[in-house]
Every structure is written in C-alpha cells, then in structure tokens.
Amino acid sequence: xxxxxxxxxxxxxxxxxxxxxxxxxxxxxxxxxxxxxxxxxxxxxxxxxxxxxxxxxxxxxxxxxxxxxxxx
Numbered sequence: 001x002x003x004x005x006x007x008x009x010x011x012x013x014x015x016x017x018x019x020x021x022x023x024x025x026x027x028x029x030x031x032x033x034x035x036x037x038x039x040x041x042x043x044x045x046x047x048x049x050x051x052x053x054x055x056x057x058x059x060x061x062x063x064x065x066x067x068x069x070x071x072x
Contacts, residue, residue: 002026003052003071004044005059013063014056019045021070 002019004027017024027042028034034042043059046052049071056064066072 002045002047003049004042004046005052005056006040006042007059007061008040010039011063012061014059014061014065016049016052016056016066016071018067018070021067023067023069 004017004019004024006015006017006024006029008014015023019026023030024042025032027044029037029042031037043055044052046055049066053066
C-alpha cells in the first residue's frame with residue numbers, strides 16, 4: 001500500500017490519502033489530472049503512513065490531516 005499527500009493551494013491544507021482512494025487514484029486525482037492540478041499538487045508515493053504524515057507536516061499548513069474516507 002502506498003500513501004499520497006494532496007496539497008490544496010486554494011484551501012491551504014494538506015490531506016493524506018491511501019493510493020487506492022477514489023480521490024487519490026495513485027496520485028492522479030479523481031479527475032486523472034496527474035501530480036499538478038490547477039488548484040493543488042500531489043506528493044508521493046510514500047511507503048508508510050508515517051512518511052506521508054511527515055511530508056504533510058513539512059508543507060507548513062495549519063490544517064494537515066488524513067482523509068476521513070480512506071485513512072483510519
């Protein structure tokens with residue numbers, strides 16, 4: 001299993017996703033746009049949840065957490 005971090009430049013937050021999540025799709029996003037979208041950017045893959053958490057924290061957003069749909 002791999003993890004990805006989505007950094008929303010529009011909402012100024014970061015979300016950690018399981019690569020299999022419908023919102024993530026292995027860093028392609030739900031619309032399949034790839035790592036850079038008009039409003040944000042995907043980071044990863046990360047082999048562990050801890051690695052993704054460190055990467056998300058390193059982005060410097062106050063709101064940085066796991067996706068409520070796929071990471072529990």
